[in-house]
Amino acid sequence: MEMLQTPYFVIDEAVLQNYYDMLTGSLRENWNNYLVGYSFKTNSLPWLVSFVKKNGAFAEVVSEDEYLLARRLGYENREIIYNGPYKSESSFREVLLAGGYVNLDSRLEISWLTRLASEYPEQTFSVGIRANFDLEKMCPGETTMGEISGRFGFCYESGKFAEALGLIREIPNVTVAGLHLHSSSKSRSVNIFRSIARMACQIQKEFQLSLSYVDLGGGYCGGMKSRPEYPDYFPAIAEELSACFAPEQTKLIVEPGISLISKCTTFVTSVFDTRDIKGTRYVMTDGSRFNIDATMIKTSHLFHINYSGPDSNDRPLLPQQVISGFTCMECDRMFTHENSPELISGDRIVYENVGGYTMSLNPLFIQYFPAVYIRRDDKLIQVRRKWTPEDYIQGTTLI
Numbered sequence: 001m002e003m004l005q006t007p008y009f010v011i012d013e014a015v016l017q018n019y020y021d022m023l024t025g026s027l028r029e030n031w032n033n034y035l036v037g038y039s040f041k042t043n044s045l046p047w048l049v050s051f052v053k054k055n056g057a058f059a060e061v062v063s064e065d066e067y068l069l070a071r072r073l074g075y076e077n078r079e080i081i082y083n084g085p086y087k088s089e090s091s092f093r094e095v096l097l098a099g100g101y102v103n104l105d106s107r108l109e110i111s112w113l114t115r116l117a118s119e120y121p122e123q124t125f126s127v128g129i130r131a132n133f134d135l136e137k138m139c140p141g142e143t144t145m146g147e148i149s150g151r152f153g154f155c156y157e158s159g160k161f162a163e164a165l166g167l168i169r170e171i172p173n174v175t176v177a178g179l180h181l182h183s184s185s186k187s188r189s190v191n192i193f194r195s196i197a198r199m200a201c202q203i204q205k206e207f208q209l210s211l212s213y214v215d216l217g218g219g220y221c222g223g224m225k226s227r228p229e230y231p232d233y234f235p236a237i238a239e240e241l242s243a244c245f246a247p248e249q250t251k252l253i254v255e256p257g258i259s260l261i262s263k264c265t266t267f268v269t270s271v272f273d274t275r276d277i278k279g280t281r282y283v284m285t286d287g288s289r290f291n292i293d294a295t296m297i298k299t300s301h302l303f304h305i306n307y308s309g310p311d312s313n314d315r316p317l318l319p320q321q322v323i324s325g326f327t328c329m330e331c332d333r334m335f336t337h338e339n340s341p342e343l344i345s346g347d348r349i350v351y352e353n354v355g356g357y358t359m360s361l362n363p364l365f366i367q368y369f370p371a372v373y374i375r376r377d378d379k380l381i382q383v384r385r386k387w388t389p390e391d392y393i394q395g396t397t398l399i
């Protein structure tokens with residue numbers, strides 16, 4: 001295969017398609033009234049965003065910029081699922097007026113809604129409301145925030161959810177059509193989604209909601225060895241939801257991000273130098289931790305090595321090689337490679353499962369964005385060229 005200039009990301013289109021089909025296949029089988037809202041924040045690479053659109057996904061966005069990007073890439077207002085605490089009023093109005101999905105997150109948004117509804121008294125508006133609830137209590141040790149509360153949506157336990165519902169119900173031409181329950185977890189277990197679905201039922205019953213959709217959010221696993229895949233989640237979710245909902249009346253919305261794109265994405269880097277300092281072998285590569293772990297939370301990486309020559313079996317085994325990035329930050333170290341053949345200039349380290357929270361979180365630090373290729377029929381097609389200083393300068397003025 002051609003040797004392209006590293007570093008670059010590769011998205012394998014067939015693997016991505018396979019994951020998308022696995023998701024919709026499992027939804028169809030278990031709850032045949034569903035909608036996929038692709039989570040823009042996880043990876044908003046324009047090619048990816050248009051790939052999922054062609055497959056029928058709506059855009060799940062959490063800011064005005066993401067909303068405008070979705071519009072720019074061809075999503076209609078009715079194809080938007082608008083979440084999160086940081087919407088703009090003008091985009092909030094556009095989406096609601098067009099019949100898109102808006103999940104309310106705050107009192108401020110209720111005031112925008114009140115204003116909008118009174119300006120259009122002859123129109124009815126459907127909204128969703130995001131519930132903040134104690135998932136940790138249902139799944140001890142599994143949630144991201146643990147005993148500390150999450151900060152999104154209206155708190156069920158404190159009565160803020162009931163209060164918000166009361167306020168919305170007072171607006172004559174507004175109906176609460178949806179419940180949004182996205183919660184992040186460390187475990188991404190089937191049990192987490194079972195519990196979220198159970199909470200949807202509990203809230204529906206308690207407040208006598210007649211819902212046209214339940215939105216479980218994202219946070220699924222995908223492409224991780226010995227972890228759940230889409231077909232493991234939806235039978236359990238459907239079983240729980242069936243207690244209070246039926247597919248004929250209530251649509252199941254899912255907002256996958258990382259689970260869809262993890263497995264299909266790799267990041268290819270090259271060794272350009274090695275050096276020994278105080279007994280440590282440093283292997284300098286042209287990829288950076290900022291490309292694949294910008295939030296500095298990963299403790300291990302999936303990877304494989306493509307040796308530059310046929311001689312890797314003849315190379316000495318080194319007890320420890322510290323694989324490092326190109327930046328000038330000491331923390332830019334990816335992993336320590338143990339008891340392995342000596343790495344030399346030209347060897348390639350290919351990181352796997354790097355589709356989510358990488359390209360979208362990559363800072364413009366020291367080097368600009370790397371290129372992205374799609375693997376299609378064993379050819380690599382460039383869908384984003386490497387960014388240059390020209391891209392960086394755009395929009396600036398030298399006064």
Ligand SMILES: *Cc1c(COP(=O)(O)O)cnc(C)c1O
Nearest residue numbers: 039042182218219255256257258
């Ligand atoms: C982050 C997020 C998602 C996607 O989460 P993944 O872990 O990437 O699947 C979906 N919905 C909302 C509201 C989110 O904040």
